[in-house]
Amino acid sequence: MDTLARKLGLKTNPQIFFWSAGLTITLLILFLVFQDWVGEAFGTGREWIVTNLGWFFILGVTVWLVFLIWVALSRYGKLRLGDDGDKPAYSNLSWFAMLFAGGIGTVLMFWGVAEPISHFSNPPFEDVQPYSPEAAEDAMSISLYHLSLHTWAIFTLPGLAFGYFIYRYKLPMRVSSVFYPFLKERIHGPIGKTIDVVAILGTVFGLAVSLGLGTSQINAGLSELVGLPNSVWAKVLIITTLTLVATASIIVGLEKGVKRLSNINILTAVGLMIFVLIFSDTVFLLRQLIESLGTYASDIIPLALWNDAMAEFTKDGGWGWQGGWTVFYWAWTVTWAPFMGVFLARISRGRTIRQFVVGVLLAPSLFTLVWFVIFGWSAMEIDGIGGEGGTISAAVAESVPLAMFEFFENFPLTTLIQGIAVVVVALFFATSSDSASLVVDMLCSGDAEAGPVRQRAFWGLTEGAVAATLIVLGGEAGLSALQEVITVVGLPIFILVTLMIPALYIGLRHEKHKVTPMTHDQFVRQYSDQLNGNGIGGAGAETGSAATEPATVTPATTTGPTAPATSATSSTTKPAGSRATPDRDPPVP
Template structure:
């Protein structure tokens, strides 16, 4: 029920109040009990890792299989819109907007750090560390965490939204993804529960990325101009860039957000060219081909590996999947409401098959190229070059990108690349924040694609505040605190995603049956 007048005009008051109340309660508890809050958050991550690790693993792999089956089935030809409708955006703009929303800050932060961690610390899938074989497996595992499974999680929500909105003519709201199952009940209390869970997951998922992004921006400023790496500087950065993001979100999807997404893509291309042209070109090209083929061959093995809890384990950090796979699947799920709504908004007019292959397949390929360019260069520096990246990552993960630039030793070009890298993190920060703000306001307005400006301002500010609070609450373990927020927020929404799969099948079956009946008549 969207209110037409008063302070809550333009949104559902129940969803908005409950969502705001939950977030404000979290902020209050963290600020009121700063000493204990980090410990509580860490204990919550341990519980999720010990008892729900299997759930995240099975669910992620199942989503990928589910989408592939739909894409190659008779349902793949169904158009997400009218029968004669065509997409509004070109492929370049579409992919730019998809990627800016779906990966953004995170892949800049982890595309070097993760392969280096796997290379030096090992994985369950290969013996030994610090070798060429360990480097190849490090790239494969990074592909696994950033590739097909990640984009499949996003695609489930986006496809459900596209079907109910563009085929059943329902609003573009998360609650309506379950309309094929529950009918008009989603407009009542059930819809409120769905919206609150989606907003909770979105706010904390985005806050995690914003927190990671601002630490890397701070590292870049330190590398270039010597600005100290402190919580105070990071809080100022959050405030300043959140302000820019608010200006962007007020301009709308087809102005600020679209323009910044295209800037992101061009900067991404420039830096990829830099790595391939001034980096170890042959090593990167060979690694891209070999790691991609090996990843696809090992995809089943990766998806069925579930790590048991060691007898001596006392917290999540005692498990490899606690550090990596559980965190990633939780992070992607927490981002799924945000990315799903955004992807659905820019994908009208495409067929189901084109949509799935584009969102899951093409986006994954770009991630592979990115990880090889950034992470592969760092691995080459460790194997054949001056090294130093592993030590930098161990000391401060945020310095991974800039340590790699130094290891490349290309003089002033490396300095320019460092500046562009910092700008890229900043623009991805802005696009993640403004896109997320627009999506949260859309969810709370029950699918209104043009929510009121004041609601965009309120929820955009909330995102910045939550990111700041998580950074402060985490103290020296801020990174872990940010990760934990995403994992916890994802758990309830994962159940809704399973129901979405059932709703997708029912909707596609009805659409195909209607199409057959129309052809006969």
């Protein structure tokens, strides 16, 4: 493998690169040749995981969030992700902008209208009538539960682990480096490389699912605008075109141009949000912004611990609703964990653990709150709160990707706004693919610097090929197949991320004697600094003692991202303090 890598002009770890590439290509061939068998296998695998391990996914993410809060508030919060003298490379504003660009653009565009409307029209809780005010409040709380603090805990934990072990222990930028406390130098051997290969495969397939969702939404938008058929082959054509565009940007070196496009894209998305705010019931939305925050705060603990344990005693039993929503979300999101972990670590060097956790958890979560309130509540109001539903819920029932475009039918300049939305989704697709290629290449090489163009181009084409294959595999079922694949692929990644907690705890314990506990007065002063805009990498950041690089570790050398209706119908009991749900088919994302 070393000889082949040299002949091909690669700068990577040959074993990790060739095993990851070989297995990915092999899986693609198997998927295409044995479509029926593969579809059945993933369907069976998803059903088993959801039924027997759904509780593990739901409890796990809540545990990760609690652990992160504890670390931030503990004495370890003073430690820097880097050497003692390192300072943040980016201002607070730039850092927050990159957090948005890295993880939530495509997701918010896809689910901003679709998820609240789905829960609004098909409430998961007993005795809650569809389209009622109570259903609307529940829909907003569930949407925020799925896409705010818990989702960002999935990104924050690996990001913190990467930043800590890579920058303080001077280890390669690979997933296996996080497990140094368990494996020591064996992270460079077969066990470590196996971890890296599994993480890369999960990342590629997770990104492919996101690209598939984005492609479905672009197809829906073009169908509305120019009458493009909403079909499998239209989606393949779209994903092929955008993949070639993203790969071309890698080859010709348009990094600055892509960065500029990304910034423009973010501003355009924010512009769409402001447009909706202005041309909707503005006062109602501003009132809901405050009220929804309070409702989410009161519901988050019951929702985070809700496992639908009584579902097995209902008519059909099973994990219908949560299997199609919460478990799918966590399994899908965790496949982005290595990608987002590396991204967050790279842009956060020099920040303290406390600054990192507070910033990464809260800033995107607050933006998500604003986005969902403006798009979600506007959509539910248009559809008729207290009525019998309207065109938006009908569109979601027909095809989830249509939701955003049907929503814009209720605003002025409809065609223009729908066209802008298509462009925004397409640009998010291209820039995400470009960035993902860079990160996957880093996970192979262990080097924080970009590898040769040919390596990144290979991964860009591979991600597009996997996404196209999954679309073909899913056929008319579309998102159903994507959900089945990602639930199965997400399980091993979920286990790896869970094991990062003890690894990180052991690593932090090595520095216990170097960190003095923070007094109450110090905490109050630092919190005051953060409120004034100085606490996250600013001039007012804490200057207390930080740990030095662990003496026991020597610098390491390297060699070189419509969920289906389930068959089960469940009667769902709402978490403590809430209502519960009659027997009905589970809602379909």
